[in-house]
Amino acid sequence: MDGSSVELSPRKNSKLVIYLLGAVLPVGALLLWQVFGQLGYISTMLFPTPATIFGAFIQLTTSGLLMEHFQISVTRMVIGFLIGGGLGLLFGIVVGLSKPVEKALDPTVQMIRMIPHLAVAPLFILWLGIGEESKVLLIAKGAFFPLYINTYLGIRSVDNKLFEVARTLGFNRWKLVRLLVIPSAVPNLLLGLRLSLGVSWVGLVVAELMAATSGIGYLMSDARQFNNTPVVFVGIAIFAVVGVFTDTVVRLLEKWLLRWKDSYQG
Amino acid sequence: MSNSIVSINQLSKTFHTNKDQVQALRNINLDIQEGEFITVIGPSGCGKSTLLKIIAGLDLDYQGEFLLEGKNVKGPGIDKGYIFQEPRLFPWLNVERNIAADLNIRDPKVREKVDELINLVKLTGFEKSYPRELSGGMAQRVAIARALLRNPKVLLLDEPFGALDAFTRAHMQEVLLDIWKKNKTTMIFVTHDIDEAVFLGNRIVILKPRPGSIQDIVPVVLPIPRKKTSESFQEIRLQVVNEFEKIEALQSAF
Numbered sequence: 001m002d003g004s005s006v007e008l009s010p011r012k013n014s015k016l017v018i019y020l021l022g023a024v025l026p027v028g029a030l031l032l033w034q035v036f037g038q039l040g041y042i043s044t045m046l047f048p049t050p051a052t053i054f055g056a057f058i059q060l061t062t063s064g065l066l067m068e069h070f071q072i073s074v075t076r077m078v079i080g081f082l083i084g085g086g087l088g089l090l091f092g093i094v095v096g097l098s099k100p101v102e103k104a105l106d107p108t109v110q111m112i113r114m115i116p117h118l119a120v121a122p123l124f125i126l127w128l129g130i131g132e133e134s135k136v137l138l139i140a141k142g143a144f145f146p147l148y149i150n151t152y153l154g155i156r157s158v159d160n161k162l163f164e165v166a167r168t169l170g171f172n173r174w175k176l177v178r179l180l181v182i183p184s185a186v187p188n189l190l191l192g193l194r195l196s197l198g199v200s201w202v203g204l205v206v207a208e209l210m211a212a213t214s215g216i217g218y219l220m221s222d223a224r225q226f227n228n229t230p231v232v233f234v235g236i237a238i239f240a241v242v243g244v245f246t247d248t249v250v251r252l253l254e255k256w257l258l259r260w261k262d263s264y265q266g
Numbered sequence: 267m268s269n270s271i272v273s274i275n276q277l278s279k280t281f282h283t284n285k286d287q288v289q290a291l292r293n294i295n296l297d298i299q300e301g302e303f304i305t306v307i308g309p310s311g312c313g314k315s316t317l318l319k320i321i322a323g324l325d326l327d328y329q330g331e332f333l334l335e336g337k338n339v340k341g342p343g344i345d346k347g348y349i350f351q352e353p354r355l356f357p358w359l360n361v362e363r364n365i366a367a368d369l370n371i372r373d374p375k376v377r378e379k380v381d382e383l384i385n386l387v388k389l390t391g392f393e394k395s396y397p398r399e400l401s402g403g404m405a406q407r408v409a410i411a412r413a414l415l416r417n418p419k420v421l422l423l424d425e426p427f428g429a430l431d432a433f434t435r436a437h438m439q440e441v442l443l444d445i446w447k448k449n450k451t452t453m454i455f456v457t458h459d460i461d462e463a464v465f466l467g468n469r470i471v472i473l474k475p476r477p478g479s480i481q482d483i484v485p486v487v488l489p490i491p492r493k494k495t496s497e498s499f500q501e502i503r504l505q506v507v508n509e510f511e512k513i514e515a516l517q518s519a520f
Contacts, residue, residue, distance in 0.1 A: 162354060164354075167341075168344075168347070169412075171368055179367070180356070260397075260398065261398075
């Protein structure tokens, strides 16, 4: 063995140990859950054992039911997020760049923001029925505000000293936006993206639990009516896994886009 | 006035605050020839930065006349390179992209010029580094290269080495003189360090405060490189110090 690999291996090991450390708690909890469930210490009616839940998951997957509802949910989520997030980004940029537009639009937007996100859900259903439109609208409404506010804040956080540099370098308005304002706003923009994704996810769950005939949320509320607890747990697990997955994607994007940043990494 | 690049006649500047008026500059007269290295020195509050901002076109609110190559200056631009006290680099761009800034680094002409400048400011090997990875002196050299890429008629430096330690500062002074010799760029260098003013300038403009006006202009006819310990250097240094003492005596008389 040469020197370099000897030096490297302890590092690799410690990294693995850290990962394993994070797994101790959930794996331990699952094991205890399984054992106590089998021994009859906890109600398998309310807390079906992990093995039962996994069985339900396999059954739903093989029957194709899960994939069908999952696709419907993801489609709603993507459409709603693109509409709401896209508009939030656009409005954030315009309001951030122009003082008159800010004066004209921001008070109204802030007023609408103050309405609790889910309080309008019944109204949307009244207006648009329980079809796709009301769900997409609810998701879009949730996605709009975090991206709007953070884009606007990001644009307004441009360092005045760099602004002066841009003037001495003779940047015109377009170059100023492209080369100074947008890059300065990226950290805030990514934060807004993450928050928007989180809120739209909640919107999706609520919309599907309240009134739907398809989607993962419908699968769950349907299962609840028949006391089919394992399926409810499968639904919860899917929401959790997909939520973590999207958040990780944005975080990786963040890491790559903000590699120039010099801040405390913990 | 034949080939003077900067000509300033009876220039005055007043700051208006709520009720007060503060005269920052009064009746400044200064002609700078192409290729000169002017150092501007004075106690704080003498308006040296204000003067530099006016020449840069960052401040257009003044009385009197200021001409750059015989023309009025309507605003800031690339013909007047400006180096701030801090490097002020774009943190999300690496060294070569910071130098290129709004110019396309993939353009072979820009590429060639950027490489040349990186060599000139002695940053070879750091092309891909981000500003956070650079020391203060290195970052300031990037800022200088960024200004030089635009072929400015005049390079304005506002206490550019003020925040650096003594060793780095001495090194940066050498680098700047080297650039001046090679590029023949006209330099206007504001400082509050007497040694720095004598070491770099071929004329030292001494300003006095309240209101900012020219106390004296001291020519420095010493060969470059200059030795700070040489007798002739110390002679000029003493001359500047004497002017400073006159200013101080005048101030305390009030």
